[in-house]
Amino acid sequence: MTEQSVYRQLCEFRETFDPPELLAWPEISHGLLLMMMSRRKQHQLVSQRLRVQLEPQLDTDLVLRRQTDMEDAALGVLRVPDLVVIDEKEATADSDAIDPRRSHLVIEIVSRSNPANDYEGKLRDYPAMGVPHYLIIDPRDGSAVHHWAPTRRSGEAAYDNRQHYVFGDMVTVGGWKIDTAGLPRYGEGGGR
Numbered sequence: 001m002t003e004q005s006v007y008r009q010l011c012e013f014r015e016t017f018d019p020p021e022l023l024a025w026p027e028i029s030h031g032l033l034l035m036m037m038s039r040r041k042q043h044q045l046v047s048q049r050l051r052v053q054l055e056p057q058l059d060t061d062l063v064l065r066r067q068t069d070m071e072d073a074a075l076g077v078l079r080v081p082d083l084v085v086i087d088e089k090e091a092t093a094d095s096d097a098i099d100p101r102r103s104h105l106v107i108e109i110v111s112r113s114n115p116a117n118d119y120e121g122k123l124r125d126y127p128a129m130g131v132p133h134y135l136i137i138d139p140r141d142g143s144a145v146h147h148w149a150p151t152r153r154s155g156e157a158a159y160d161n162r163q164h165y166v167f168g169d170m171v172t173v174g175g176w177k178i179d180t181a182g183l184p185r186y187g188e189g190g191g192r
Helices: 003-014 041-057 115-129
Strands: 027-029 032-034 062-066 070-072 077-079 083-087 103-109 133-138 143-153 156-166 170-173 176-179
Touching: 041 062, 041 083, 041 103, 041 176, 070 115, 077 115, 103 115, 115 133, 115 143, 115 156, 133 170, 143 170
Parallel strands: 103 133
Antiparallel strands: 027 032, 027 077, 062 083, 070 077, 083 103, 133 143, 143 156, 170 176
8 A cells, every 4th residue: 555545545544534623633744644633722822812913914815714625646645734825826726625835824732632743743744745834833831933045955855954042031033923922821821
């Protein structure tokens, strides 16, 4: 069985799930179906605060989408980023999933239950998919990491650059500014 046939079978199987029961669509990466937990209220609050900051800064030909399929079928990867900035043309294209090479920025908000997904799995997949900027927001410890300039090192996809921040810093990504001072940390109010 080839990687492509495994990927197609996983995509078909994924379509049998009922997202209202799961509250999040499964992701696919390297022959695995990754089940996501539902987003908790503080996770959603961080997402909403990021959207409120980013949307007014976007040019009219760009849109911010949340929790939308982003697929690279050739790699056998389907991810569902928390937030992604794409061209409006991509948002209105016929395909159901976003072409990652037409993205400008992907933001993931780390969950308490599975931080390795954002720091390892997606940090492997996003540069391979051609995502130019990947920002990890981590409410567990109040930090953020901006990764950019995807490249290949020793045959593996990676980002050439990385910048660390702490909540309270102003993050600059691709010309956009994100003030992390108002982002809640987990434990402030008991959510995840």
